[in-house]
Each structure stands twice: as C-alpha cells, then as structure tokens.
Amino acid sequence: MTFLLPYLCILLLSASHALAIGIAEILAQTPELSALNTVLTSEHPEFLVTLNSTTGTFFAPSDDAMSAFMSSIDPDTFNPDVIKDLIAYHLLPGTFTAKDLSVVGGVVAETSLTNAEYVNLDPGKPNVVFASAYGAAGLDSVEGPLKVYSGAGEAAAVTKPDLAYDGGLVHVVDHVLNLPQSGTKTAELLSLKIASEFVQQTGLTETFDGTAKLTSFAPSDEAFKAAGIDLSAITPEQATAALQYHLISGDVGYSTVLDDGKEYQTLLGAPVTIHKKDGQLFVNDVPVQQANVITKNGVAHILAGVLAPPGL
Ligand SMILES: *[C@@H]1O[C@H](CO)[C@@H](O)[C@H](O)[C@H]1NC(C)=O
Numbered sequence: 001m002t003f004l005l006p007y008l009c010i011l012l013l014s015a016s017h018a019l020a021i022g023i024a025e026i027l028a029q030t031p032e033l034s035a036l037n038t039v040l041t042s043e044h045p046e047f048l049v050t051l052n053s054t055t056g057t058f059f060a061p062s063d064d065a066m067s068a069f070m071s072s073i074d075p076d077t078f079n080p081d082v083i084k085d086l087i088a089y090h091l092l093p094g095t096f097t098a099k100d101l102s103v104v105g106g107v108v109a110e111t112s113l114t115n116a117e118y119v120n121l122d123p124g125k126p127n128v129v130f131a132s133a134y135g136a137a138g139l140d141s142v143e144g145p146l147k148v149y150s151g152a153g154e155a156a157a158v159t160k161p162d163l164a165y166d167g168g169l170v171h172v173v174d175h176v177l178n179l180p181q182s183g184t185k186t187a188e189l190l191s192l193k194i195a196s197e198f199v200q201q202t203g204l205t206e207t208f209d210g211t212a213k214l215t216s217f218a219p220s221d222e223a224f225k226a227a228g229i230d231l232s233a234i235t236p237e238q239a240t241a242a243l244q245y246h247l248i249s250g251d252v253g254y255s256t257v258l259d260d261g262k263e264y265q266t267l268l269g270a271p272v273t274i275h276k277k278d279g280q281l282f283v284n285d286v287p288v289q290q291a292n293v294i295t296k297n298g299v300a301h302i303l304a305g306v307l308a309p310p311g312l
Contacts, residue, residue, distance in 0.1 A: 022052040035066035055167030057092040069176040098161030101131040106138030120297040130292040137291035151178035194224040215253035244268035245309035
C-alpha cells in the first residue's frame with residue numbers, strides 16, 4: 001500500500017488545484033466578460049489580485065455594459081482611482097444567489113463601498129444597492145427580470161446569474177452600477193430642475209447633502225408643473241416648509257424599510273403616511289414614480305406629485 005501513497009498525494013494535490021477557482025478565473029472563462037477581464041488583466045492587475053482574493057457576490061459588467069461605460073467617460077479627465085470604488089460598489093461581502101435577491105419586496109444589500117466621497121450613512125457603514133425582480137419599488141405583482149438599482153437610479157439587469165467561484169458568486173450585469181452621489185448631484189443627473197431650485201433657494205443644500213441617513217421625496221418637474229407651483233410666487237418660509245415636508249432623517253427609507261400604513265416624521269415635524277397598494281408605493285396619496293434611487297447619504301424616491309404640507 002505504502003508505495004501508492006506518493007501517487008495518491010499527487011492525485012489529491014492536482015485535484016485540489018483544478019478545483020481552485022477565483023473571480024479571475026470566472027472573468028477569464030466567461031465570454032461576455034472579456035472586456036472587463038482585459039481591462040483588469042492588462043491595465044489594473046493590482047485590482048484583479050485584490051478582487052480575486054475576496055469572498056462574496058460580484059456584479060460583473062458585461063462587454064456591452066463596459067463599452068457603454070467606456071464611451072460615457074472622458075479618458076482625459078477620468079480618475080483611475082474611481083475604478084477601486086467602482087469595484088468595491090460591485091462587490092457584496094455577503095453571498096447572495098439570484099434567487100436570494102429575487103424575493104418579493106426586494107433586498108437592500110450592503111456593498112464594500114466605504115469611501116466617504118460616496119457614503120454618509122452610519123459611521124463605518126458601506127453604501128448599498130437595491131436588488132429586485134419586482135420593479136424599482138419591489139412591489140410589482142409578477143416577477144420580472146432581476147435588477148440591481150444603484151446611484152442616480154441606474155438599473156442593471158442580471159443577464160447571467162450564479163457563476164460560482166470558491167469564495168462566492170458572480171452575476172453578469174448589463175450596466176455598470178453608478179456610484180451613489182449627493183442629493184444635489186443626483187437631482188442634476190435625473191434632471192430634477194425644480195426640486196434643485198427649491199433646495200438652492202431655501203438654502204437647505206447643507207441639510208439635503210450633508211445629513212447622514214436622509215430620505216428624500218423628490219417631485220419630478222412635471223409634478224411641480226402639474227401642481228402649478230411657482231417658486232417665485234411663494235414666500236421663502238413656505239418654500240422651506242414645503243421642502244422640509246419632503247425630507248425624512250433617521251433610518252434610511254428604502255422601500256423595504258417603509259411600512260404600509262405607517263406615519264413617518266418629516267423635517268417639518270408633520271408626518272407623511274406611506275401606502276403600498278396596487279403594486280405601487282405612495283407617500284400620502286402621491287405615487288412614487290421611481291423608487292430606491294441610492295444616494296450618498298440615503299435614498300431618494302421620485303414622486304409623480306407634490307406633497308402638500310398640512311396647513312400650507
Ligand atoms: C485566483 O484565486 C484562485 C482561488 O483562490 C487561485 O487558484 C488562482 O490562481 C487565482 N488566480 C489569479 C489569476 O490570481
């Protein structure tokens with residue numbers, strides 16, 4: 001028997017060697033990840049080494065996602081330091097299968113993004129993504145494609161789920177996730193011009209951008225116009241009260257955290273009531289048009305109407 005031992009050892013060694021698969025191997029073996037693989041292996045091997053030694057869930061942008069991203073950036077002004085933050089934002093420390101992320105209501109999942117430039121939540125806490133197969137509010141009546149909602153409302157669909165590596169799973173996504181930005185910057189990116197004017201004119205920019213764990217309900221420009229609200233026709237006090245009535249601080253109000261029928265205290269003091277009905281999220285009686293836009297300091301829900309503060 002003993003003469004067989006060295007042979008057995010070699011067999012076992014080569015077997016365990018063959019089984020070792022890191023994120024690097026997934027990237028190299030998956031045809032639709034060739035662009036990401038090329039960028040990392042040829043331009044940023046240091047990030048690939050780090051990525052390959054981590055565990056968790058990695059959202060890997062497909063070739064289409066990479067080419068759209070590359071053409072959206074200006075190579076002359078693009079800061080390569082951002083790549084590190086982008087990788088961190090695409091990596092969840094926890095292991096989530098596509099099925100885990102496709103539950104009714106959706107899932108708020110912590111990422112590895114902790115750079116204070118993109119995160120102002122509880123001290124030391126990373127920012128999050130919202131994953132849902134039931135729409136941006138997680139309330140659709142039927143299951144649809146699994147999407148990952150990130151900064152500025154970017155929604156990336158999972159196009160190839162559950163590629164297993166030794167430390168977790170890789171899901172191929174069809175868009176690069178957007179890093180969470182300040183409220184002001186998010187409003188600019190989503191063309192919420194009138195909401196931005198409100199913030200500027202009331203001097204509440206510091207509250208809006210600087211308050212950790214803020215939930216904002218931001219009416220669209222169409223909503224302001226339909227409500228006939230003219231900033232120049234109301235007093236600064238009224239404008240301030242109106243804006244404060246659209247903001248909540250405290251636990252971040254991702255749709256998963258907001259309960260149907262429950263009241264939430266706004267910065268004005270008066271509460272708003274959340275409703276979840278007919279597959280939609282409502283604030284008082286105003287429908288949310290785009291839910292779970294992840295921001296640096298919390299979340300924004302875009303409203304199809306304007307909330308009327310009581311007594312104004
Ligand atoms: C990635 O990690 C795996 C498993 O830990 C290892 O076997 C492999 O050699 C690594 N690949 C690279 C390119 O570093």
